[in-house]
Amino acid sequence: NAGVMQNPRHLVRRRGQEARLRCSPMKGHSHVYWYRQLPEEGLKFMVYLQKENIIDESGMPKERFSAEFPKEGPSILRIQQVVRGDSAAYFCASSRDRVDGYTFGSGTRLTVV
Amino acid sequence: DAKTTQPNSMESNEEEPVHLPCNHSTISGTDYIHWYRQLPSQGPEYVIHGLTSNVNNRMASLAIAEDRKSSTLILHRATLRDAAVYYCILRSVDNYGQNFVFGPGTRLSVLP
Numbered sequence: 001n002a003g004v005m006q007n008p009r010h011l012v013r014r015r016g017q018e019a020r021l022r023c024s025p026m027k028g029h030s031h032v033y034w035y036r037q038l039p040e041e042g043l044k045f046m047v048y049l050q051k052e053n054i055i056d057e058s059g060m061p062k063e064r065f066s067a068e069f070p071k072e073g074p075s076i077l078r079i080q081q082v083v084r085g086d087s088a089a090y091f092c093a094s095s096r097d098r099v100d101g102y103t104f105g106s107g108t109r110l111t112v113v
Numbered sequence: 114d115a116k117t118t119q120p121n122s123m124e125s126n127e128e129e130p131v132h133l134p135c136n137h138s139t140i141s142g143t144d145y146i147h148w149y150r151q152l153p154s155q156g157p158e159y160v161i162h163g164l165t166s167n168v169n170n171r172m173a174s175l176a177i178a179e180d181r182k183s184s185t186l187i188l189h190r191a192t193l194r195d196a197a198v199y200y201c202i203l204r205s206v207d208n209y210g211q212n213f214v215f216g217p218g219t220r221l222s223v224l225p
Contacts, residue, residue, distance in 0.1 A: 004156075033212060033213075042215050042216060042217050042218070043157065044215075045213070045214065048212055056212065093156070093157075101147065101162065102157075102159070102213060104157045104158065105156050106155055
């Protein structure tokens with residue numbers, strides 16, 4: 001049973017390009033969460049999705065960021081027109097239900113040059 | 114989430130026990146106490162959680178004060194691989210919409 005799979009592990013983008021981060025939850029998990037960790041800072045919640053629905057996006061920046069979790073396939077965190085300040089580690093977690101603990105992936109490290 | 118307070122950093126010698134404290138004086142009756150840890154360059158990893166009684170698993174033990182206003186994560190024999198940031202998080206099962214909120218945690222260094 002593979003854990004939460006995130007890819008790519010490392011992503012380099014030039015300013016103004018788009019970044020797409022993928023997350024495949026653990027088998028049997030239908031709840032997905034995205035967190036961001038800026039260099040030398042703590043983990044900050046971004047968005048919570050449950051198959052095809054965004055449940056809580058209170059931590060998402062208002063512009064350029066979007067997330068989806070389609071019926072088939074991985075969850076995608078999309079960042080349009082990236083800027084240097086978007087450079088961070090982005091972690092995805094999944095859970096079986098809402099009260100369950102989270103299982104985290106190894107993260108995608110985005111570097112904007 | 115109710116707030117938790119942890120020391121910024123702690124040091125331990127290899128193969129000695131480590132006691133990581135967490136204060137949560139405003140904990141409510143429905144708050145579970147969760148511990149996660151984050152090894153360098155990795156995502157957070159579940160360690161243990163409990164409500165009122167002490168808990169043991171293969172990774173650690175969780176000792177919860179009788180008034181639940183504090184708890185201690187116990188690593189029985191620290192290894193170099195236990196060097197990580199340890200997060201103590203309160204999460205209520207009463208509120209359906211509640212996410213895990215990570216604070217700064219305690220950075221544990223393990224000396225050989």
